[in-house]
Amino acid sequence: MPERHVAVCMKVTPKPEEIEVDRETMLILREGARSEINPPDMNAVELALQLKDQSGSKISILSMGPMFFDPYLRVALAMGADELYLLSDRAFAGADTLATTYVLARAIEKIGDVDLVICGEESSDGATGQVPPGLAAWLGWPVVSMAVAASFDADGDHVRIEREAHGRSIVSAPFPAVLAVKTASNQPRFMDYEQKHWAFEDVEPVVWCAQDLNADPDRIGLKGSPTTVSGLRQAGTRARKREHLVGEPAEIALQLVDLLQSQLLR
Amino acid sequence: MTDLSFEPAYDASSENRSLWVYLERKGDSLAGVSRELLGKARQLANEADLELNGLLMGNSLADVVGEACEYGADVVWCCEHPLLTDFNPQAYSYAAEQAIRKGKPSILLLGATHDGRDLAGRLAVQLQTGLNADCTDLVFNQEKGILVSEVTGFGGGVIALLECPDRRPQMSTVRPGVFPPAERDETRPHKQLRIDIDITPANLQTTLLEQETHQGVDLTQAEVLWCGGRGIEGNFESLYQLAAMLGGDVGATRPPVDDGYIERERQIGQTGVVCRPKVAICFGISGAFHFVVGVEQADLVIAINSDPESPIFDFADYCIVGDAQAIMPALIKAFEQRMEAAHA
Numbered sequence: 001m002p003e004r005h006v007a008v009c010m011k012v013t014p015k016p017e018e019i020e021v022d023r024e025t026m027l028i029l030r031e032g033a034r035s036e037i038n039p040p041d042m043n044a045v046e047l048a049l050q051l052k053d054q055s056g057s058k059i060s061i062l063s064m065g066p067m068f069f070d071p072y073l074r075v076a077l078a079m080g081a082d083e084l085y086l087l088s089d090r091a092f093a094g095a096d097t098l099a100t101t102y103v104l105a106r107a108i109e110k111i112g113d114v115d116l117v118i119c120g121e122e123s124s125d126g127a128t129g130q131v132p133p134g135l136a137a138w139l140g141w142p143v144v145s146m147a148v149a150a151s152f153d154a155d156g157d158h159v160r161i162e163r164e165a166h167g168r169s170i171v172s173a174p175f176p177a178v179l180a181v182k183t184a185s186n187q188p189r190f191m192d193y194e195q196k197h198w199a200f201e202d203v204e205p206v207v208w209c210a211q212d213l214n215a216d217p218d219r220i221g222l223k224g225s226p227t228t229v230s231g232l233r234q235a236g237t238r239a240r241k242r243e244h245l246v247g248e249p250a251e252i253a254l255q256l257v258d259l260l261q262s263q264l265l266r
Numbered sequence: 267m268t269d270l271s272f273e274p275a276y277d278a279s280s281e282n283r284s285l286w287v288y289l290e291r292k293g294d295s296l297a298g299v300s301r302e303l304l305g306k307a308r309q310l311a312n313e314a315d316l317e318l319n320g321l322l323m324g325n326s327l328a329d330v331v332g333e334a335c336e337y338g339a340d341v342v343w344c345c346e347h348p349l350l351t352d353f354n355p356q357a358y359s360y361a362a363e364q365a366i367r368k369g370k371p372s373i374l375l376l377g378a379t380h381d382g383r384d385l386a387g388r389l390a391v392q393l394q395t396g397l398n399a400d401c402t403d404l405v406f407n408q409e410k411g412i413l414v415s416e417v418t419g420f421g422g423g424v425i426a427l428l429e430c431p432d433r434r435p436q437m438s439t440v441r442p443g444v445f446p447p448a449e450r451d452e453t454r455p456h457k458q459l460r461i462d463i464d465i466t467p468a469n470l471q472t473t474l475l476e477q478e479t480h481q482g483v484d485l486t487q488a489e490v491l492w493c494g495g496r497g498i499e500g501n502f503e504s505l506y507q508l509a510a511m512l513g514g515d516v517g518a519t520r521p522p523v524d525d526g527y528i529e530r531e532r533q534i535g536q537t538g539v540v541c542r543p544k545v546a547i548c549f550g551i552s553g554a555f556h557f558v559v560g561v562e563q564a565d566l567v568i569a570i571n572s573d574p575e576s577p578i579f580d581f582a583d584y585c586i587v588g589d590a591q592a593i594m595p596a597l598i599k600a601f602e603q604r605m606e607a608a609h610a
Contacts, residue, residue, distance in 0.1 A: 016536075016556075021424045096396065096397075097387070098391060098394070098395075098396065124537070128378075128400050128439075129383045129387070129399070129400075130390070130397060131387070133359075133384045133385075133387025133388040134387045134388065134390060134391045134397075136355075136387075136388065137359065137387070137388040137391035138391055141471075142471035142472045143356075143384060143387075143388065144472060145355075145380065145383070145384050146380055165381075166480070166482055167478045168477075169477040170474075170475040170477075171472050173471065174471065174472075177471075177472075183530070225396070226396030226430050227397070227428055227430050228428070228429050228431060229428055230414065230427045230428070231426075232424050232426050232427065233424070233425050233427065235418065235424065238562060240580070240581055240582055241582075241583040242582060242585060243583065243585065244585045245586050249588065249589075249592045249593050250596050252586055252593060252596070253599065253600035256547075256568065256584075256586075256597060257597065257600045257604055258604075259566075259568070259584065260490070260512055260547075261512075263544055263545050263566050264489065264490070264544060264545070
């Protein structure tokens with residue numbers, strides 16, 4: 001069986017609980033938030049490493065974003081990935097899903113021999129899960145989402161995927177294909193101490209700009225994004241009674257049971 | 267491949283005056299999220315003066331067509347084929363693309379379910395249009411004549427307003443549970459438009475080898491939601507007991523899910539499920555905004571927390587400052603007492 005080439009798409013995101021919004025201007029202040037690898041992408045790396053453990057494949061990490069992503073992504077190299085591709089260009093900024101998936105697809109085509117792309121289920125800052133199917137559509141490849149396990153078939157032409165979405169199922173996909181890994185479906189391994197020096201000091205990432213990808217300027221960044229953010233507003237919270245119930249637990253409990261039963265009869 | 271010409275399907279100048287809802291099936295009937303979408307879509311269609319159409323794919327669909335019309339669809343576009351029996355992202359997006367290029371709807375709405383997300387993500391690229399995903403509200407902007415989709419997720423309770431001004435269709439996926447389901451009207455006429463789809467097994471690309479369907483957890487349909495946070499220290503057993511006695515289902519905030527006390531399907535809020543129960547009862551939950559968005563649509567919210575300063579009390583109709591761990595057994599006992607009294 002030939003060695004398979006697996007590309008893992010990753011992203012660095014601001015920690016969601018640390019993002020603040022300026023109440024006056026309604027601008028999002030990402031600067032105050034620390035960054036991290038998008039947590040669902042760690043599950044994607046782990047699944048890729050499991051495939052490597054089973055049958056030896058090459059793993060490339062692929063990410064579109066600014067150069068400051070570089071040190072974060074090296075964690076995946078220290079965990080056992082082999083190569084790092086960073087797609088970085090000011091012209092990519094402001095991309096929605098359509099423009100993002102176009103750039104990722106161009107890069108996968110340029111790498112050339114990718115058999116399997118593995119993505120996290122969704123990003124913690126967008127949480128829409130639309131990159132894996134969109135990327136697959138650009139490439140004309142099948143997509144299998146909610147994957148919890150995968151193995152290469154003995155025939156060498158297919159990957160067998162176990163998925164968990166309204167029940168458990170097994171899907172067989174021919175190469176090449178795109179997988180999206182169910183969040184928290186595995187426990188990402190720790191960095192390998194012996195790989196650390198290599199990962200953080202020695203590896204030269206491949207950095208590609210729009211021109212390197214021969215990307216159509218009309219399909220990238222803001223220009224290539226059909227969706228726009230027209231405004232932000234404070235979420236309106238529903239007015240609540242905020243009435244306090246006091247007393248011993250037993251008294252409160254009786255009040256609650258009556259309250260519940262009357263509410264359900266309405 | 268990306269060098270193949272992916273051309274936009276059509277734009278605002280050549281759209282038809284219709285709003286389409288992708289109809290998801292659950293067995294032989296319409297999925298809950300599709301009934302919810304039909305309700306909201308009817309309102310939007312009236313405001314925007316659009317015809318409301320359903321898009322249905324599968325095999326032997328007659329029952330679902332009727333149901334969709336009774337829930338508000340004027341016409342259901344039907345792609346029936348044995349190869350469409352089970353959901354497959356490749357085959358469904360292939361068939362849907364053909365129907366959409368024929369029907370040229372102005373707006374296409376889908377549920378943000380597993381299948382809806384897979385379909386929407388592929389379809390948006392095939393049609394080269396914009397997709398606003400995981401929306402929590404939809405508004406028609408009369409002035410601009412376009413759909414405005416609202417999404418949460420920028421932290422701190424801020425909602426972003428998203429549009430797709432030029433490309434068509436304007437696509438949005440909507441979270442299950444955010445809209446009330448449409449009212450069924452059995453007198454509405456059943457109208458369908460059959461679309462012949464040219465599809466072969468090669469279009470499926472993947473093969474489904476085994477399938478064990480179980481409906482699993484669906485908190486969006488629960489009337490009562492028993493929610494536990496860090497403060498109950500993993501004692502979900504009591505909440506399940508209460509749900510069994512008083513009805514409803516059990517949900518959780520993120521920390522107990524991360525700690526492995528309860529499965530992720532039961533996580534409520536921003537990164538979990540958005541629910542609209544009649545009553546949500548929150549035990550030992552502090553009330554971080556990430557959680558609150560998940561129960562905001564509840565008719566009634568009851569909160570029990572030992573910290574009187576907890577933000578959860580700002581979002582509750584009835585507030586109990588006390589130990590959730592003490593209230594849980596008291597509730598079980600109170601219910602038993604009431605049952606005995608009723609039978610005495």
